[in-house]
Amino acid sequence: MQKSLVDAPALGLRERKKRARREALIDATHRLVAEHGLDAVTVEAICEEAGVSARTFFNYFESKDDAVLGHTPWPLDSAATEEFATGGPTGHLLADLQALVSAFLSDPPMGRQRLARAFELAAQEPRLLARHLAWMEQHKGQLSALVERRLGENAPYSSEIVGATLLFLTHATFLRWDAAGGTGSADEHITAVVTDLRSILTD
Amino acid sequence: MQKSLVDAPALGLRERKKRARREALIDATHRLVAEHGLDAVTVEAICEEAGVSARTFFNYFESKDDAVLGHTPWPLDSAATEEFATGGPTGHLLADLQALVSAFLSDPPMGRQRLARAFELAAQEPRLLARHLAWMEQHKGQLSALVERRLGENAPYSSEIVGATLLFLTHATFLRWDAAGGTGSADEHITAVVTDLRSILTD
DNA sequence: GTGCAACTTTACACACACTGCAATTTTGCA
DNA sequence: TGCAAAATTGCAGTGTGTGTAAAGTTGCAC
Incomplete structure (x- = not known):
């Protein structure tokens, strides 16, 4: 072979x-x-x-x-990650955050089938949702570092909050996707989430 | 007596x-x-x-x-809560969300002293931060219900996402407060968080 | 294929978190 | 003082998760 x-x-x-x-x-x-x-x-x-x-x-x-x-130590080393850190794909922060979340959700570390079942169960067992949140929180440091690499020293806002926002967007998108019965694309849901969020904050 | x-x-x-x-x-x-x-x-x-x-x-x-x-079952029945649900204090959603978070953070259920020590420890033990997150998640349903009461039926966005946002704001404010060494008012920190967030989203 | 080194599984023993239950003690109040 | 409600306690038991050392597999060189 x-x-x-x-x-x-x-x-x-x-x-x-x-x-x-x-x-x-x-x-x-x-x-x-x-x-x-x-x-x-x-x-x-x-x-x-x-x-x-x-x-x-x-x-x-x-x-x-x-x-x-199905939590596995998450390497966070995909091509999309690298592209984000170096300023891509569009150069527009918000759009690129969306792309990053979308890439992650579209290429889960254990297959869509299993991921869907995991979330179905998590929706019924609060403890699991909490554990998932905790797992994401664990990676916030990595995300913040990623954001820092991209924004450099003279960032207009702290990489901390951008990292936290990234996490929040991922989570909210998950929830919306689940509420929709697992249908629709990641892109579609994250766009809706961002729209809602923006309108709440600029209301 | x-x-x-x-x-x-x-x-x-x-x-x-x-x-x-x-x-x-x-x-x-x-x-x-x-x-x-x-x-x-x-x-x-x-x-x-x-x-x-x-x-x-x-x-x-x-x-x-x-x-x-120091987690205690959280009744969520303060005056501020009631005011928010009935459309106050300003009638402006974002401002009132800020007021609600601020009211909660300013009147912790176990005293500032103990709260500060709890957060100091949580910062060093990831598991505790996770548990705290889980605790907040448990109350998301209550918050969503609160938001629903205020927005009524014809809400422009789902109460779910407003509830999640409320939680996120609280958490981010906590983190910022902790990063500042526990100094400064809740109001001050939440305002900064909202400003950052808004600028990220409308960039 | 033989043999050896690295890796994996397994059994066993153990510490600790947490729960149900029933006995006991403490408190509020008449 | 006495009684009922509430709180504390001991005890036995279930289940999670870990350290360790023995036994089994696999990769690889010869």
Whole structure:
């Protein structure tokens, strides 16, 4: 087998097995939580469903909640990220913030299918939404650094608040997308959110 | 003893003892966490410090983290809240949102001193910030309902997003206040946040 | 394919958070 | 003083999450 046929990453067996197991654990968690509710499902039950030892579960996820959300350490290294940091794609801050959020939401780290199920469950379990928010908050530092790179030293506003805004836009867009039953494009929703927000603030 | 002398709440002994114990628990938690870090402090240790049984601790707080943050079920029934819902104080949505946030931040449910210490600790322990965020998220529904009451049926934007914005403003103001070392008025900080945000969005 | 080094899974033991329950003590009030 | 409501407490139990060391897999060189 060739190392890299066309553009496939050509991951080794080890890496592929790891991903498969990770997804199997997420799927098992989704099945059980959808049926019985978050609190009624134990990690032990999930592991039985997935045919894995309980200790292994915690090699993949820090907590039960993380398994539902499929939270993975987020590298934040996509092409869109780089483009934003260097002033693209349009050079207009707001438009580029929108593009960044849209790019992230369109290319989730675990597939749309699983992401949709995760959000469906999160909508019913406040704790999960909170955990998701916390996860995003963890990355605020990275986002702020990104914004700082773009704006440079003489920024008109603090990179902190731009980073926080980025996070807020992502979250609000998520919520709107979910409220719409998971239909529509990310672009469409984020545009609507920005419009609303702007009109509230300039009212 | 008269029921209500002048304007004092005239709480019974029972209620006063309860508050004192609650504050004693918060203070004990702050002391220990400041010294040893959140994870190194057990509930048992906190209770020993406060001279209370471990079971009692959980009669006061849902979790260890809540004791640090002093989270109390938030009634959301202040005069400012009522005024906002009925269209006041200025009739201008944005200005009134600011007034509401400011009123909340100026009259914290546990005293500025303790609030400041709680935030100092939260800044060093990401988990606490996350929990705080989660707590705010829990109240988003109440806020949305409040906004709905004010805007009525023919609202120009969804009460959901106004509620989320309210939460975001509160959080961002908190952060800015903390970044300033806890100095300055709530009004001052929220105004700055709104100005930044507006300029980002209309850029 | 043999063998070795690196990585993964697993079992076991353990600390700790948190809950339900029933007994006990404290408080408010007549 | 006595009684009812409320608060505190001990205790037993469930479940999450971690450290550790042994056992099993995989990648790779020879």
